[in-house]
Amino acid sequence: MDKQKQAVHVDQRFIEGLVRHDRVIIEEIYQRNAGRIRSLVVRNSGDADDAQDLFQEVLMALYRQGQGGLKLRCPFDVFFYIACRNRWINELKKRGRKRVTITDPEGFTMQSAAIPEVESWQKREEKEHLFYQKFQELGPSCRELLGLSWTLNPDTGKYNSLLEVSSMLDRSYGYVRKKVGECRARFMQLIRESGAYKDL
Amino acid sequence: MEDQTETYEAYLRGELPESERRAFEQSCSDPARRADFEMYQAARNSIIHRRAIREKEHALREQIQPLSKRFFASAKKRNLWQRNRGWLRVAAIVALVLSAFVIIQSNRYDDQRLLRIAMDERPLSATRGSEGLFSYPEAMIAYEQGRWAEAAKALEMIPGDDSVYSEAQLHAGYAWLHIGEYQRAVAALSRALPHTISPDQRQNVQWHLALAELGESKDLASLQPVLEQPDHSYYAQARKLRKKWNSIWR
Numbered sequence: 001m002d003k004q005k006q007a008v009h010v011d012q013r014f015i016e017g018l019v020r021h022d023r024v025i026i027e028e029i030y031q032r033n034a035g036r037i038r039s040l041v042v043r044n045s046g047d048a049d050d051a052q053d054l055f056q057e058v059l060m061a062l063y064r065q066g067q068g069g070l071k072l073r074c075p076f077d078v079f080f081y082i083a084c085r086n087r088w089i090n091e092l093k094k095r096g097r098k099r100v101t102i103t104d105p106e107g108f109t110m111q112s113a114a115i116p117e118v119e120s121w122q123k124r125e126e127k128e129h130l131f132y133q134k135f136q137e138l139g140p141s142c143r144e145l146l147g148l149s150w151t152l153n154p155d156t157g158k159y160n161s162l163l164e165v166s167s168m169l170d171r172s173y174g175y176v177r178k179k180v181g182e183c184r185a186r187f188m189q190l191i192r193e194s195g196a197y198k199d200l
Numbered sequence: 201m202e203d204q205t206e207t208y209e210a211y212l213r214g215e216l217p218e219s220e221r222r223a224f225e226q227s228c229s230d231p232a233r234r235a236d237f238e239m240y241q242a243a244r245n246s247i248i249h250r251r252a253i254r255e256k257e258h259a260l261r262e263q264i265q266p267l268s269k270r271f272f273a274s275a276k277k278r279n280l281w282q283r284n285r286g287w288l289r290v291a292a293i294v295a296l297v298l299s300a301f302v303i304i305q306s307n308r309y310d311d312q313r314l315l316r317i318a319m320d321e322r323p324l325s326a327t328r329g330s331e332g333l334f335s336y337p338e339a340m341i342a343y344e345q346g347r348w349a350e351a352a353k354a355l356e357m358i359p360g361d362d363s364v365y366s367e368a369q370l371h372a373g374y375a376w377l378h379i380g381e382y383q384r385a386v387a388a389l390s391r392a393l394p395h396t397i398s399p400d401q402r403q404n405v406q407w408h409l410a411l412a413e414l415g416e417s418k419d420l421a422s423l424q425p426v427l428e429q430p431d432h433s434y435y436a437q438a439r440k441l442r443k444k445w446n447s448i449w450r
Contacts, residue, residue, distance in 0.1 A: 018260075026263070034271035056261075068249055191243055
């Protein structure tokens with residue numbers, strides 16, 4: 001067993017439960033964290049709606065990363081709180097707050113050891129969000145073509161070939177090949193041109 | 201950098217012929233090329249992953265909606281107050297300041313305004329005939345039109361033996377009071393006082409005389425003759441005036 005596997009925290013059960021859509025686990029996540037996150041947001045220039053959105057978005061981000069194999073090395077509640085806190089700071093900055101000083105809810109001890117882990121997770125999440133955002137900026141036909149070409153064919157266990165894509169769309173192979181090439185190049189161009197990518 | 205996404209895609213699918221694959225791997229020793237390839241790989245894999253879990257993600261969103269409502273609902277009831285708390289505080293402070301300003305303004309009287317408010321211009325029930333040299337009716341027209349100085353001067357010239365003498369002096373006193381000529385008002389009202397024909401009229405003249413003396417001397421002792429008589433018709437007004445005269449807002 002390697003070191004990384006040994007370091008997985010017992011609270012990994014929350015990530016696994018989330019990935020499984022386990023109703024009991026998800027409810028426990030809400031029970032343990034909703035009050036604290038609400039208090040964090042309400043004490044820091046937000047309201048209950050903001051708290052609800054923040055909670056949901058961080059939970060969905062954890063779900064996506066959990067699907068990708070996220071391993072937790074600190075208590076879930078701490079991880080979740082820091083993730084919400086950092087995201088809320090970014091949100092306040094987006095709303096034009098020049099200086100953001102966060103007041104943490106009483107009775108909650110920040111575990112600074114967990115911060116780098118959350119930050120590296122968050123960076124990954126931000127990067128993936130950027131990719132998704134840029135993909136959405138492509139036209140619908142580009143999204144469809146790239147989506148089909150990046151879909152696994154259950155019969156072959158391989159990604160659809162351009163020939164298969166052209167037959168799905170009832171288009172000529174030449175057209176699909178040219179168009180897919182253009183769409184890939186456009187997708188990459190959008191990412192390269194984004195200021196956010198350079199920061200990540 | 202020249203677009204290489206077709207090569208990247210073919211490499212990732214394992215579709216590059218051996219020689220091209222080696223050449224590509226060699227080209228990745230260039231850090232810029234490697235970084236570009238890694239970015240393509242990360243973006244591509246991210247989209248593939250996101251699309252693969254798209255439906256599950258949607259299902260989870262649906263699943264957590266009721267929980268979100270349940271756990272954040274109680275707080276939402278306070279939403280209106282929370283959302284507007286800052287503005288409501290500002291509005292309350294502004295309302296408070298405005299109320300204070302209105303209260304202060306409504307209590308801010310200069311002496312003349314204060315005395316004018318306290319006036320009660322009731323005519324004496326004397327016969328309005330005029331046998332004098334100066335026309336009493338014309339003087340009263342000037343008085344009613346607010347030409348105070350003109351009216352007062354004309355009224356003062358009504359001779360002492362005229363039947364409207366006391367009424368003329370009383371109105372001359374009122375007119376001088378209107379324009380803050382307190383000394384002249386005191387003189388006119390003092391002339392009217394001995395000629396009053398009823399207790400009510402006497403108290404009316406006493407009151408205006410007190411006002412004129414107060415205006416002249418700025419001494420509240422002028423009100424004393426009225427304040428000493430609780431059954432005086434102007435007793436309550438005298439107390440009110442004393443209070444306003446001493447008000448801290450003035």
